[in-house]
Amino acid sequence: MNFEYVRASTAAGAVSMLAKQSDAVFIAGGTNLVDLMKRGVVSPMRLIDINTLPLKEITLSGNKVTIGALALNSAVSEHPLVIKHFPLLSYALKAGASQQLRNMATVGGNMMQRTRCSYFYDTVMPCNKREPGTGCGAMQGINRMHAIFGSSENCIAVHPSDMCVALAALDASVIIRGAKGDRKILFTDFHRLPGNTPEKDNNLQPGELITHVEIPVNAFQQHAYYLKIRDRASYAFALVSVAAALEMQGNKISKARLAMGGVAHKPWRLTEAEAFLKGKEATETNFKAAAALAMQGAKAYEHNSFKLQMAPNAIAEALKKATSKA
Ligand code: SF4
Numbered sequence: 001m002n003f004e005y006v007r008a009s010t011a012a013g014a015v016s017m018l019a020k021q022s023d024a025v026f027i028a029g030g031t032n033l034v035d036l037m038k039r040g041v042v043s044p045m046r047l048i049d050i051n052t053l054p055l056k057e058i059t060l061s062g063n064k065v066t067i068g069a070l071a072l073n074s075a076v077s078e079h080p081l082v083i084k085h086f087p088l089l090s091y092a093l094k095a096g097a098s099q100q101l102r103n104m105a106t107v108g109g110n111m112m113q114r115t116r117c118s119y120f121y122d123t124v125m126p127c128n129k130r131e132p133g134t135g136c137g138a139m140q141g142i143n144r145m146h147a148i149f150g151s152s153e154n155c156i157a158v159h160p161s162d163m164c165v166a167l168a169a170l171d172a173s174v175i176i177r178g179a180k181g182d183r184k185i186l187f188t189d190f191h192r193l194p195g196n197t198p199e200k201d202n203n204l205q206p207g208e209l210i211t212h213v214e215i216p217v218n219a220f221q222q223h224a225y226y227l228k229i230r231d232r233a234s235y236a237f238a239l240v241s242v243a244a245a246l247e248m249q250g251n252k253i254s255k256a257r258l259a260m261g262g263v264a265h266k267p268w269r270l271t272e273a274e275a276f277l278k279g280k281e282a283t284e285t286n287f288k289a290a291a292a293l294a295m296q297g298a299k300a301y302e303h304n305s306f307k308l309q310m311a312p313n314a315i316a317e318a319l320k321k322a323t324s325k326a
Contacts, residue, residue: 007049011177011211017048019179019207026050026209028070029104032113040123041130055211063217069108069210076107085217088224088245092166095228098235108210111164114201115157116237128154129198144303149264155198156301159191159266160237166226167213168267169243169259175212178205191266220245220257225322227314238262240311242318253277263311270294282323291315
């Protein structure tokens with residue numbers, strides 16, 4: 001399929017170009033979009049290259065670090081501000097993809113990447129996300145990689161990012177540019193659950209561009225851990241992952257932030273487990289109790305019931321690793 005290629009030189013220009021054509025999309029690193037186009041999963045008529053926009057900076061201002069949407073995954077993972085303030089984000093980024101992909105993939109692109117559900121990529125199979133109303137091939141199919149939280153009868157896919165799991169745990173926000181100006185939303189409100197509209201992965205509105213991610217400075221540096229369980233040691237998506245960030249006073253947890261990947265259509269924040277852990281001693285019993293709370297409402301399908309055991313074990317193990325760091 002032929003398509004037009006244009007290059008934007010300003011954020012305002014990029015937004016205006018997108019608004020002019022409904023089947024246009026932004027392209028940055030292209031590490032997911034090009035695959036989707038090659039397989040015929042998406043067929044945009046116009047690619048708007050945003051790589052030259054000035055959105056690569058990583059800066060500290062007041063009590064927050066701002067990361068440009070075009071900062072490369074590898075650059076973010078190795079940036080001194082990220083290593084100093086948010087080691088959890090660095091760990092999660094380094095757990096994702098391969099070094100070659102991290103050298104191309106951007107923060108905004110990482111957020112916008114599509115599920116790796118194999119039925120979504122196979123254009124002869126039914127898929128409500130690719131073609132709404134056609135059904136869900138995974139529901140009765142091979143659903144080993146699929147969701148155990150927040151799924152719907154329309155879609156049981158998971159979001160594939162590691163970076164996004166850390167950003168959800170770190171209370172990040174997303175800055176979005178649209179025709180009417182900028183808006184800011186919580187990172188945890190950016191991605192969506194499938195509900196009746198599985199074709200929508202996130203709450204970006206037509207014509208909008210992600211420009212930055214902001215992370216408030218915190219005190220989780222000493223006790224942060226990203227645990228990723230996958231089929232291969234590298235270059236594989238998570239079966240289950242856990243981002244754990246804690247503030248400790250002696251052996252007592254004063255603040256906890258927890259999120260999971262590989263289990264839902266969006267990064268899955270464990271707020272009940274966080275509340276339970278606040279003020280508790282760092283003991284295996286408390287870690288298991290927090291994990292049990294986090295698993296309430298989990299639902300497995302034919303091939304992914306192993307996640308019902310893997311996930312709580314992963315939560316307890318991530319907490320153990322995070323608390324034992326000095
Ligand atoms: Fe499509 Fe979602 Fe079903 Fe996968 S789980 S086949 S993405 S509708």
